Amino acid sequence: MIYIIEIDCICLVALIFVLGSMKRKQSIMSVSRYLFYAGHFTMLVIVMDILSLLLEGKALGPLNSSIALNYIINILYYVGSVTASYLWFMNVEYTIDSVFWSKKVPRFFAQIPGYVSLILSVSSIFNGAYFSVDKNNVYHRGDYFYINIIICYVYAVFCCLHAFIASFKTGDYIKRKQYRLLACYIFFPVLFALIQTFKPEIPTILIGMTVPIIYIYTELLDLQISTDYLTGLNNRNQLMRYLDMSVKSQPKDKDLYLFLMDVDSFKKINDNYGHAEGDYALQKTADVLRAVAQKYGGFVARFGGDEFTYSVELENPETVDEIKQFIEKTSTEMSKDLKYTLALSVGSAKYSPGLKVPEFFLLADAEMYREKSIRKKLRGV
Numbered sequence: 001m002i003y004i005i006e007i008d009c010i011c012l013v014a015l016i017f018v019l020g021s022m023k024r025k026q027s028i029m030s031v032s033r034y035l036f037y038a039g040h041f042t043m044l045v046i047v048m049d050i051l052s053l054l055l056e057g058k059a060l061g062p063l064n065s066s067i068a069l070n071y072i073i074n075i076l077y078y079v080g081s082v083t084a085s086y087l088w089f090m091n092v093e094y095t096i097d098s099v100f101w102s103k104k105v106p107r108f109f110a111q112i113p114g115y116v117s118l119i120l121s122v123s124s125i126f127n128g129a130y131f132s133v134d135k136n137n138v139y140h141r142g143d144y145f146y147i148n149i150i151i152c153y154v155y156a157v158f159c160c161l162h163a164f165i166a167s168f169k170t171g172d173y174i175k176r177k178q179y180r181l182l183a184c185y186i187f188f189p190v191l192f193a194l195i196q197t198f199k200p201e202i203p204t205i206l207i208g209m210t211v212p213i214i215y216i217y218t219e220l221l222d223l224q225i226s227t228d229y230l231t232g233l234n235n236r237n238q239l240m241r242y243l244d245m246s247v248k249s250q251p252k253d254k255d256l257y258l259f260l261m262d263v264d265s266f267k268k269i270n271d272n273y274g275h276a277e278g279d280y281a282l283q284k285t286a287d288v289l290r291a292v293a294q295k296y297g298g299f300v301a302r303f304g305g306d307e308f309t310y311s312v313e314l315e316n317p318e319t320v321d322e323i324k325q326f327i328e329k330t331s332t333e334m335s336k337d338l339k340y341t342l343a344l345s346v347g348s349a350k351y352s353p354g355l356k357v358p359e360f361f362l363l364a365d366a367e368m369y370r371e372k373s374i375r376k377k378l379r380g381v
Helices: 002-024 033-056 061-065 067-095 104-127 145-169 173-198 205-226 236-248 266-273 275-296 319-334 357-379
Strands: 131-133 139-141 255-263 299-304 307-314 344-350
Touching: 002 033, 002 205, 033 067, 033 205, 067 104, 067 131, 067 145, 067 173, 067 205, 104 145, 145 173, 173 205, 205 236, 236 255, 236 299, 236 307, 236 357, 255 266, 255 275, 255 319, 255 357, 266 275, 275 299, 275 307, 275 319, 307 319, 319 344, 344 357
Parallel strands: none
Antiparallel strands: 131 139, 255 307, 255 344, 299 307
8 A cells, every 4th residue: 555655646746846837837838727727636636545545544543434534535536537537638629729628518518527427426425326435434436436437538538539630630740749649648547547447456547647747748848949939830940850850751752842931021011010010920921831731731930030931742843833822822811901011932942862951941042032032123122
C-alpha cells in the first residue's frame, strides 16, 4: 500500500507544479481552461485515492471507523474521475475548434453521461450501485461500477477519434501534428485504466490521467516557441525545421515548392494609417495564407517583418500559377473592408535534389523581387 501512496504523491506533486506554472504563465500562454480544470479534478481523484488507501490501512486515527467519510471519499473519487474525463473531452474539442465547446445544446448533451454518473455515485449510499461500505467500514465494488469506467472511456475514445479525423481536415502542418499527438495520447489514460480494471493492485490509472496533462502543457510551451505571436502562424524557426525535414523525405511523385511573399507598399500603410493598422494588415495576410493552406494543404509561416512563406508538395507544376492566382484573388477579397488594397508580391521556387535550404530561399526571393519590380512598373512607381 505504501508504494501506491508514494506513486500517488509523485503524481500529485507533478500536477501541483504544472498547474502552478500554468497559472503563472496564463498571460503569455493560450491555455484552455478545460485543461486547467481537468488537472484540478485529477488532483482531487488522486487525493481521494490516497485517503481511501490510508483509511483502508487504518492510518487515519479516530476517522478509521467513519463510514460517512468512506462514502464521501468514494463519491468524490467516482464523480471526480468522470468530471476530469469530461473536461479532457472538452479540452480536445476546444483545441480542434469543435462545436461542443462553443454551443450550448451539444455541450449539454455531452454532459449527460456525467450527470448519470453523479446520480449513480450519490445513490450508491442507498443502493450500492457503484460501491458499498459494510459495517466494518470496508469498501466493496457495486454491480454497476463499470458504468463509471465506460463513461470515462466514451469521453476519451470519442475525442481521440475526433482529434484524429480533424488532423486530416486541417491544412496546417503544425496543427495536424498536434491533433495526431493529442489523439494518440488520449489512448494513454484509457490503456492504463484498462490495466487497473483487470489488475486492481497495480496503480496505473492515476498515472494515465497525470501524464497527458503534463504532456499537453509541455506541448503548449513548445507552441509558444514555434508560433509567431502577432499572426498565429508558424515562425521562422518552425519553418526551418519543416523545410529540413521535407527536403530529407521528398516523395518521388511530388515536388516541393516554396512561395515567398511580402506586402506591397507596407511602409506606406504604416506611415498613412499607423502601426496598429500595419499589424492588422499582417494579420489579414496571415488569413490569406490560411485560406491557401486550407485549399491546397502545405505549411505557412511568417518569415519576418512583412514577409511570409508557403511551402507545399505538388504533383502538377501548373498548380503553382493557380496558387498565385488564388492568393491574389483572396487578397483582393480581404481588402473589401480596408482603407487600402492588400496586395502581395509572390515568388516561387522548386526544390532540386542537393539544393541547400538557404539556396532554396534565394531562388524564391529572387523571383519575388522580379515580381515586385514588374508590379511597380505596372503601377507607374
